[in-house]
Amino acid sequence: MQIDADILITWGAVAKKIKKGDFIFHEGDHPRFYYQIMEGTVKMFNTNLDGKEFTQSEFKTGRSFGEPPMFINENYPSSAVACQDTIILKLSKEKFLEILDEYPVYQKQMIILFAKRIYSKAITAREIINNTPESRIMGFLNDFKKKNNRDGEKIEIPYTRQEIANYTGLRVETVIRTLTKMKTKKIVQIVERKLIY
Numbered sequence: 001m002q003i004d005a006d007i008l009i010t011w012g013a014v015a016k017k018i019k020k021g022d023f024i025f026h027e028g029d030h031p032r033f034y035y036q037i038m039e040g041t042v043k044m045f046n047t048n049l050d051g052k053e054f055t056q057s058e059f060k061t062g063r064s065f066g067e068p069p070m071f072i073n074e075n076y077p078s079s080a081v082a083c084q085d086t087i088i089l090k091l092s093k094e095k096f097l098e099i100l101d102e103y104p105v106y107q108k109q110m111i112i113l114f115a116k117r118i119y120s121k122a123i124t125a126r127e128i129i130n131n132t133p134e135s136r137i138m139g140f141l142n143d144f145k146k147k148n149n150r151d152g153e154k155i156e157i158p159y160t161r162q163e164i165a166n167y168t169g170l171r172v173e174t175v176i177r178t179l180t181k182m183k184t185k186k187i188v189q190i191v192e193r194k195l196i197y
Contacts, residue, residue: 002062002114013091031070034096040086042074044078055166133178136168141197157195
């Protein structure tokens with residue numbers, strides 16, 4: 001969701017620079033702010049007891065993140081970190097909720113946003129439950145193309161094999177082996193280590 005930056009600033013939001021690799025919040029923290037990205041990319045993820053990372057979502061310029069726990073007064077279920085140097089607008093939870101009361105159009109946008117996220121999580125869960133590494137990777141690739149309005153065309157996938165593993169819950173070795181099989185089947189192309197799908 002994107003609330004007009006001028007409205008956010010008028011209601012007290014402050015711009016904050018976050019360096020690549022710095023955390024915005026950690027899993028288990030209590031939500032106290034609305035965050036909207038002015039520039040950059042933020043990743044939300046979980047880490048298991050073995051230190052393996054599972055990427056939940058990635059948010060880019062203009063998008064907000066971390067809102068659901070604010071509405072139900074629960075702690076964050078995952079951590080958020082800047083994937084590159086990032087600038088965010090940060091507004092107190094109380095002021096954010098007042099904006100939603102004042103501007104019903106943003107309430108509707110928030111409902112649509114939550115519906116899309118729930119739908120996306122259901123699709124991701126379906127792909128993870130499927131035991132075939134190829135289907136998990138295909139689901140990830142198709143989702144990336146859909147989110148970027150690039151269905152039906154071959155594009156370069158801007159993720160490393162490790163990042164694909166983090167998104168799909170697979171081991172990086174499995175991703176590499178599966179992509180090699182997919183290349184043989186002509187499902188993907190690998191040109192100078194770049195993945196084309």
